Amino acid sequence: MxxxxxxxxxxxxxxxxxxxxxxxxxxxxxxxxxxxxxLVMVLWISSPAPDxxxxxxxxxxxxxxxxxxGAELIRTDTLGGVPAPVGLVPLLLAVAPxxxxxxxxxxxxxxxxxxxxxxxxxxxALVVGGYLLVGAAVALYARDGSLTVHAPSLFFPxxxxxxxxxxxxxxxASGRPIGPPSWAPVRLHEELARDGCRKRxxxxxxxxxxGVAVLLGGGALLVAVGLVWHGPAAQQSFVQLSGDWVGxxxxxxxxxxxxxxxxxxGAAYGLGPGFALGTASTVTPLAFSGRPALPxxxxxxxxxxxxxxxxxNWAAAAVPVAAGVTVAWFTVxxxxxxxxxxxxxxxxxxxxLTAGLGALGxxxxxxxxxxxxxxxxxxxxxxxxxxxxxxxGAAALAWTTLLGVPGALLVRAWRLRGGDGGRWxxxxxxxxxxxxxxxxxxxxxxxxxxDGATEEAPVAQAxxxxxxxxxxxxxxxxxxxxxxxxxxxxxEKAEPVSTPGTxxxxxxxxxxxxxxxGGGKAEDSESYDFLPTDPWHERTTVRPPExxxxx
Numbered sequence: 001m002x003x004x005x006x007x008x009x010x011x012x013x014x015x016x017x018x019x020x021x022x023x024x025x026x027x028x029x030x031x032x033x034x035x036x037x038x039l040v041m042v043l044w045i046s047s048p049a050p051d052x053x054x055x056x057x058x059x060x061x062x063x064x065x066x067x068x069x070g071a072e073l074i075r076t077d078t079l080g081g082v083p084a085p086v087g088l089v090p091l092l093l094a095v096a097p098x099x100x101x102x103x104x105x106x107x108x109x110x111x112x113x114x115x116x117x118x119x120x121x122x123x124x125a126l127v128v129g130g131y132l133l134v135g136a137a138v139a140l141y142a143r144d145g146s147l148t149v150h151a152p153s154l155f156f157p158x159x160x161x162x163x164x165x166x167x168x169x170x171x172x173a174s175g176r177p178i179g180p181p182s183w184a185p186v187r188l189h190e191e192l193a194r195d196g197c198r199k200r201x202x203x204x205x206x207x208x209x210x211g212v213a214v215l216l217g218g219g220a221l222l223v224a225v226g227l228v229w230h231g232p233a234a235q236q237s238f239v240q241l242s243g244d245w246v247g248x249x250x251x252x253x254x255x256x257x258x259x260x261x262x263x264x265x266g267a268a269y270g271l272g273p274g275f276a277l278g279t280a281s282t283v284t285p286l287a288f289s290g291r292p293a294l295p296x297x298x299x300x301x302x303x304x305x306x307x308x309x310x311x312x313n314w315a316a317a318a319v320p321v322a323a324g325v326t327v328a329w330f331t332v333x334x335x336x337x338x339x340x341x342x343x344x345x346x347x348x349x350x351x352x353l354t355a356g357l358g359a360l361g362x363x364x365x366x367x368x369x370x371x372x373x374x375x376x377x378x379x380x381x382x383x384x385x386x387x388x389x390x391x392x393g394a395a396a397l398a399w400t401t402l403l404g405v406p407g408a409l410l411v412r413a414w415r416l417r418g419g420d421g422g423r424w425x426x427x428x429x430x431x432x433x434x435x436x437x438x439x440x441x442x443x444x445x446x447x448x449x450x451d452g453a454t455e456e457a458p459v460a461q462a463x464x465x466x467x468x469x470x471x472x473x474x475x476x477x478x479x480x481x482x483x484x485x486x487x488x489x490x491x492e493k494a495e496p497v498s499t500p501g502t503x504x505x506x507x508x509x510x511x512x513x514x515x516x517x518g519g520g521k522a523e524d525s526e527s528y529d530f531l532p533t534d535p536w537h538e539r540t541t542v543r544p545p546e547x548x549x550x551x
Contacts (some may be wrong), residue, residue: 014116014118017116017117017118018118018122018126021108021118021122021123021126021127021130022126022127022129022130023130024104024105024107024108024126024127024130025101025104025126025127025128025129025130025131025132025133025134025166026130026131026133026134027104027130028100028101028103028104028127028130028131029097029100029101029130029131029133029134029135030134031100032065032068032096032097032100033061033062033065033134033138035096036061036064036065036068036093036096037058037061037062037065039061039253040057040058040060040061040064041054041057041058041061043246043249043250044057046246046249047246048244048246052146055145056145056146059141059142059144059145059146059147060145060146060147062138062141062142062145062147063142063145063146063147063148063149064093064147065097065138066135066138066139066142066149066154066158067086067089067090067093067147068089068090068093068094068096068097069094069097069135069157069158069161069162070089070094070153070157070158070160070161070372071139071149071150071153071154071157071158072085072086072087072149072150072153072375072376073085073086073087073147073148073149073150074086074147074148074149074150075146075147076146076147076148077146078378082379084377084378084379084382085150085376085378085379085383086147086375086376086377086378087153087375087376087377088261088373088374088375088376088377088385088386089261089372089373089375090254090257090258090260090261091257091258091260091261091264091369091372091373092256092257092258092259092260093257094161094372097165098161098165099165101127101128101131101162101165101166101169102165102166102168102169102172103169104127104131104166104169105123105124105127105128105165105166105167105168105169105170105173106169106170106172106173107169107173108123108126108127108169108173109123109170109173109174110173120170120173120174123170123173124163124166124167124170127166127169128162128163128166131162131166132159132162135154135158135162136154139151139154157372178198178201178202178205199334200334200350200354200357202334203330203331203333203334203335203354203358204354204357204358204361205361206330206358207326207327207330207331207354207355207358207361207362207404208327208357208358208359208360208361208362208364208365209361209365210326210327210330211323211324211326211327211330211358211359211361211362211365211396211400211404212323212362212365212366212369214319214322214323214326215267215270215271215319215320215323215362215366215396216260216263216264216267216369217263218266218267218270218318218319218320218322218323219262219263219264219265219266219267219268219269219270219319220259220262220263220266221266221319222266222269222270222302222316222319223259223262223263223265223266223299223302224302225302226266226301226302226303226304227298227299227301227302229302230301230302230303233301234298234299234301234302235298237296237297237298237300237301238251238298240296241296241297241298251298255297255298255299258299259299260373261373261374261386262299262302264369264370264372264373264387265373265374265386265387266316266319267319267366267369267392267396268370268387268392268395269283269284269285269316270285270316270317270318270319270320271319271320271366271392271395271396271399272284272285272317272320272395273387273388273391273392273395274387275374275386275387275388276374276384276385276386276387276388277290277292277293277294277300277303277385278290278291278292278293278294278381278382278383278384278385279293279380279381279383279384280292280293280381281293283303283304284309285309285313285314285316285317286308286309286313287307287308287309288303288304288305288306288307288309289306292306293381293382293385295377320395320396320399320400320403321399321403323362323396323399323400323403324359324399324400324401324402324403324404324407325403325404325407327355327358327359327362327400327403327404327407327408328355328403328404328405328406328407328408328411329407329411330358331351331354331355331358331404331408332351332408332411332412332415334346334354335350335351335354335408335412336351336411336412336415336416338415342416345412345415345416346412348409348412351408351409351412352405352408352409354408355404355405355407355408355409356401356404356405358400358404359397359400359401359404359405360397360401362396362397362400363393363394363396363397363398363400364393364397366392366393366396367389367390367392367393367394367396368389368393370386370387370388370389370392370393371389373386373387374386374387374388374389
């Protein structure tokens with residue numbers, strides 16, 4: 001339904017495009033509300049003895065839809081007659097509304113062919129306006145039900161959540177740019193572009209997101225271990241809450257939408273601050289103190305036993321350790337890549353600053369999730385339920401900073417050891433031979449340049465087939481594939497000698513034979529290495545002039 005849209009021609013003007021963008025926001029809100037209403041109605045119809053009529057089910061669906069956006073509900077039908085707040089938001093229930101408004105804003109800037117596109121600001125404002133209009137109508141409808149909405153929570157955090165999702169959609173449609181906005185001064189854009197700020201900002205975002213993901217994964221693992229450890233208690237609470245199959249399905253669905261909340265609680269437990277089970281009880285790895293206000297629910301069976309913590313409880317510290325290592329690893333991937341040389345790597349200060357900013361982002365993200373995962377479930381002892389957001393965020397920042405920054409510097413130093421980016425220990429035989437050949441070629445080129453500067457004329461080179469087979473000499477650790485003729489000293493020109501009637505003897509001789517008249521002197525020939533007498537040697541050897549005879 002979000003992809004299919006009535007065709008609008010370009011002649012219909014800008015007003016029609018803006019109206020259709022506003023309609024996208026309305027449609028996104030309607031889809032989320034409709035899907036949740038269908039689910040609630042199915043459960044109500046399947047219930048053998050519903051407590052209320054279809055109007056009550058619709059009011060419940062409206063309240064749950066508002067709760068998914070972060071709005072705080074007020075439950076009026078309590079046993080004591082005192083209204084009780086419900087502010088604990090099932091995070092999985094909030095995924096669908098956030099994704100719908102994100103997609104509506106994104107698709108508004110990606111129109112079909114032949115249709116003009118609105119500006120980014122217009123798309124954001126119209127999508128958010130259409131969505132919030134539906135939200136206001138639903139809040140008015142829910143006033144007559146058993147779950148009414150607390151009016152200030154419609155502005156914060158509900159409107160902020162919708163605006164953030166729409167802004168993310170506009171940012172995605174714009175190509176996910178990283179940097180200051182377009183209206184910022186040009187000088188700021190130039191400075192950030194010259195300093196490589198965009199690359200560092202991308203690294204910070206990736207490392208922070210990876211750290212938060214590891215914390216959530218570790219928290220979910222802690223919850224799973226706790227449920228397995230307290231399996232009989234979890235089964236008993238499940239049976240106690242559900243009498244028939246409809247009730248069991250409802251309990252299972254409620255547990256599923258609260259799984260992300262449980263993962264955040266587990267992460268807060270591993271970080272150290274833990275979470276509150278009422279105003280008089282706190283659960284941390286060190287101790288489970290106070291008198292908990294523990295409702296009967298399967299996920300709460302994973303809570304550790306009361307009393308001081310033991311070694312299994314302290315093992316939860318492995319979760320923040322893994323998050324700190326992850327922040328360090330994602331930072332070093334850009335700061336000192338595996339195949340980068342030393343001059344291509346970031347400096348110590350730049351690496352430490354990037355890792356620190358990644359840890360800060362991880363702390364901020366964890367604090368936001370902790371604030372969303374908790375909330376009141378009633379009055380008095382149930383007024384506080386879940387982790388304390390600022391303590392959880394501070395703990396995440398401390399863990400990832402203390403482990404991420406030194407870890408990033410250590411991994412960077414390890415990769416850059418040896419002065420070649422750490423590549424020498426990854427070379428295979430083929431790479432070693434290639435490197436040696438390159439070094440030998442460079443040395444011969446340097447030696448040839450030196451000889452050319454001291455000699456008056458270049459010395460002739462042997463044919464390629466001779467150079468390939470000649471064993472040569474070893475001079476300073478390098479092979480000499482040709483030698484000069486004549487007894488000249490180092491740096492002295494060697495003059496070839498020829499006799500009348502005989503063609504001039506080349507300035508080189510295979511294997512270092514002296515090309516002098518009369519066969520040369522014995523003491524001169526002893527300083528040369530001779531080639532073996534192979535067939536090619538017989539064809540290419542130059543005989544002394546006295547053996548050639550008159551031409």
